[in-house]
Amino acid sequence: MTGDPLSEVFGALADPTRRAILARLAEGEATVNELAEPFPVSLQAISKHLKVLERAGLITRGRDAQWRPCRLEPEPLREVATWAEQYRRYWEGRYDQLDEYLQRLQKEKSDGQQGEDSQRP
Amino acid sequence: MTGDPLSEVFGALADPTRRAILARLAEGEATVNELAEPFPVSLQAISKHLKVLERAGLITRGRDAQWRPCRLEPEPLREVATWAEQYRRYWEGRYDQLDEYLQRLQKEKSDGQQGEDSQRP
DNA sequence: CGGTTTATCAACCGATGAGTTAAGTAAAGC
DNA sequence: GCTTTACTTAACTCATCGGTTGATAAACCG
Numbered sequence: 001m002t003g004d005p006l007s008e009v010f011g012a013l014a015d016p017t018r019r020a021i022l023a024r025l026a027e028g029e030a031t032v033n034e035l036a037e038p039f040p041v042s043l044q045a046i047s048k049h050l051k052v053l054e055r056a057g058l059i060t061r062g063r064d065a066q067w068r069p070c071r072l073e074p075e076p077l078r079e080v081a082t083w084a085e086q087y088r089r090y091w092e093g094r095y096d097q098l099d100e101y102l103q104r105l106q107k108e109k110s111d112g113q114q115g116e117d118s119q120r121p
Numbered sequence: 122m123t124g125d126p127l128s129e130v131f132g133a134l135a136d137p138t139r140r141a142i143l144a145r146l147a148e149g150e151a152t153v154n155e156l157a158e159p160f161p162v163s164l165q166a167i168s169k170h171l172k173v174l175e176r177a178g179l180i181t182r183g184r185d186a187q188w189r190p191c192r193l194e195p196e197p198l199r200e201v202a203t204w205a206e207q208y209r210r211y212w213e214g215r216y217d218q219l220d221e222y223l224q225r226l227q228k229e230k231s232d233g234q235q236g237e238d239s240q241r242p
Numbered sequence: 243c244g245g246t247t248t249a250t251c252a253a254c255c256g257a258t259g260a261g262t263t264a265a266g267t268a269a270a271g272c
Numbered sequence: 273g274c275t276t277t278a279c280t281t282a283a284c285t286c287a288t289c290g291g292t293t294g295a296t297a298a299a300c301c302g
Contacts, residue, residue: 001135001136001258002135002136002137002290004137006137006140007135007136007137007140010131010132010134010135011131011132011135011259013131013135014123014128014131014132014134014135015123015128015259015260016123016125016127016128017260019127019128022208026207026208026211031278031279032278032279032280033277033278033279041260041261041262042261042262042263043278043279043280044261044262044263044279044280044281045260045261045262047279047280047281048259048260048261048280049260051280052259065268065269065270065278066268066269066270066277066278066279067269067277067278067279068278068279068280072208072211074208074211074212075212077205077208077211077212078205078208078209078212080201080205081202081205081206081208081209084198084199084201084202084205085202086147087143087147087193087195087198087199087202088199088202090147090193090195090198091195091196091198091199123260136289136290138290152248152249153248153249153250154247154248154249162290162291162292163291163292163293164248164249164250165249165250165251165291165292165293166290166291166292168249168250168251169289169290169291170290172250173289186248186298186299186300187247187248187249187298187299187300188247188248188249188299189248189249189250
């Protein structure tokens, strides 16, 4: 994605196969073949998905002989939850004082319309 | 993205510009020009971002003369939060009985290794 | 009316994504 | 030591993404 960690994570999650892999890993470690088994794509495709998940920090991979067990790394998911929670008051339809203030300020700006070094050429 | 709603939402969120637009909209409705102002890209680029956000259900657009005020639509964000919350017990390091059972089952499978109609050719 | 402001649509471009097949690496097993 | 098993890397295809410029639509303003 764009490079920043959160974009990397969201980008990794924007694929149902990868989300399914995470769901599977929530049941415990698994090898690449085990992870690939349910999907109608090549093992190489899964290998790529795993690399994406790894880059995003969503999984880590160990070594056990020729197997490469994958493990769920939940920290980025916590960050996603935290990020989304910021908006909780919006989906709960509740707005605290600051929000109301900001909304009122916003409204006045679109009515009164002046000040604020805007981009008038 | 792949078509399913959640992928659409995650895909929309996988861009810092679009997340910044959402953050701005959390302060209240805004027009396209207002949203574009902070960014070093063309208005058309922002218009495209808005279309992506709209397709994902993250914003709606009204009509006020020649202006098209954008509004934050928090429902998909709630779904994101809910989705991520599924993994809460993992980042809290706590596992309930079912999880332990699944993990044990998983471990036994990788040790004992038989039964389970797997993909042996 | 003509011009300005606000925003979208269309065509293009380079980069990236998700998939493929084919070849390469690495450890185990006989 | 050769084969098998597990997985990765490489090279390619094709679609989509994020950005651009240029043209267009629609509503207001004088």
